[in-house]
Amino acid sequence: MRKIPIYILSGFLGSGKTTLLKQFIQEEQRKNKQIGVIMNEVGEISIDSNEVPAETQLCELLNGCICCSIRGRLETQLLSFIQEHSLDAIYIECTGVAHPVEVLEACVSPLLVHKTHVKNIITVVDSLRWKDRMRMNLRMQKLLVEQVKYGTIIVLNKTEQLKIEEIQQVIEDILHINSDAYIRTVNSEGDIDALLINNTRHVTVQEHETCHSQQDLHIKTLVYDFHYAVQKEAFENWLSTLPSTIYRIKGYIQFYQDPNVYLFQYAYGIPDYIKQPTEFRKTLVFIGEQLQRDEIRKELAQMEYICSQFERVHASFNL
């Protein structure tokens, strides 16, 4: 019986996993292949799944990490994918705080071993964050190293943010931890076929140190729903005050006096806004350590309140 290949996309928060996944999907579609995608999020909602085309079989596993708290749900989902669809490949996008070997363990249960095989663990590295990783606490540094150590292919992404000699240093560090293949990319663009086929190392479950998102890493999430727009300048000023332990923010936002809704991405302190063609629920998801949830809620609510007052004044002048 033909075993369905599984590709595990690993890598820290905001490193470029979804960006890479979108390219895999395009490539598979170009070859008329049917694929299944499993997206795991530590938070209670997924923003990234809106990036997956409607014709792709998609499953969201939310509110926990498939490497620890919701491992059983991954197995159930893989089985249902196999039984209900005729798939050529399955892609699993891990949370940014997952340990790749523990995701692998969840994929090699006795119920799955005769039906699937894990072809590659592709670890995406944010080159700039890697270069500066000593600024992170030891637990996070260890996670970054573990993700690199157990990748069968390393994608060194966001390389345009570094100087040539810095890239050389990052490559040296990475090869020291894992001498398997690596590929340098910007926007996760590269030789997609090489990532799918190339595999110098047999993918096996190995002894490893654990680092679980909630117990060991103390990762917390917050979902904030907007009722009003906020002023862009005030929002950006506020972003610049956030601690570096807020590793990731993503979601949809609307700015005062701008009718557009933007996909907002914030990774390693760098914000990015992409105008959306359609309406989305205006929500931000925060992922980090020591999240001061009440403070974040209060500060965002304050920005909304100011704009709601502007709108009231505006409306009263137009009456």
Ligand SMILES: Nc1nc2c(ncn2[C@@H]2O[C@H](COP(=O)(O)OP(=O)(O)OP(=O)(O)O)[C@@H](O)[C@H]2O)c(=O)[nH]1
């Ligand atoms: N400057 C730069 N930005 C990039 C590159 N690749 C991806 N990004 C941006 O980085 C942000 C995060 O990218 P994603 O692909 O969502 O990262 P991710 O690993 O899926 O994020 P999580 O799933 O939240 O962990 C987005 O704003 C991307 O557009 C790159 O090569 N250079």
